[in-house]
Amino acid sequence: MNENFEKYIKDLSPELQEKAKGIKTEEELNAFLAENELELPEEALELVSGGCGKKPKCPKCGSSNYQIAGAIYHCDDCGYERHDRFVR
Numbered sequence: 001m002n003e004n005f006e007k008y009i010k011d012l013s014p015e016l017q018e019k020a021k022g023i024k025t026e027e028e029l030n031a032f033l034a035e036n037e038l039e040l041p042e043e044a045l046e047l048v049s050g051g052c053g054k055k056p057k058c059p060k061c062g063s064s065n066y067q068i069a070g071a072i073y074h075c076d077d078c079g080y081e082r083h084d085r086f087v088r
Contacts, residue, residue, distance in 0.1 A: 008040055026056075034059040039073065039082050 009020045016036060023029045033040065058066040058075035065076040073082040 012038075030057065030059040 006017075006021075009017050012020065016038075020032060023032055029040075032038070056066050056068065056073075057064050058078060058080050060080040061075060061078040063075055063077040067074045067076060074080070
């Protein structure tokens with residue numbers, strides 16, 4: 001994980017910070033976010049995925065039809081929606 005990623009997880013509980021520090025792939029990150037009902041901005045996702053420019057996938061259904069508008073994340077396929085709550 002990129003050390004710059006830590007600035008995005010600093011507001012989490014110590015337990016969740018430790019779990020987040022062990023994340024190595026985009027799939028692990030998506031599972032962690034869904035399991036803990038958390039959000040990260042796209043630039044934080046790129047720090048984990050290596051900034052390869054891949055479009056994020058919906059953590060619920062895996063669709064690449066996942067739209068990001070500001071702090072709102074929405075899947076056009078399954079209707080899943082998240083709001084950025086802890087990163088400012």
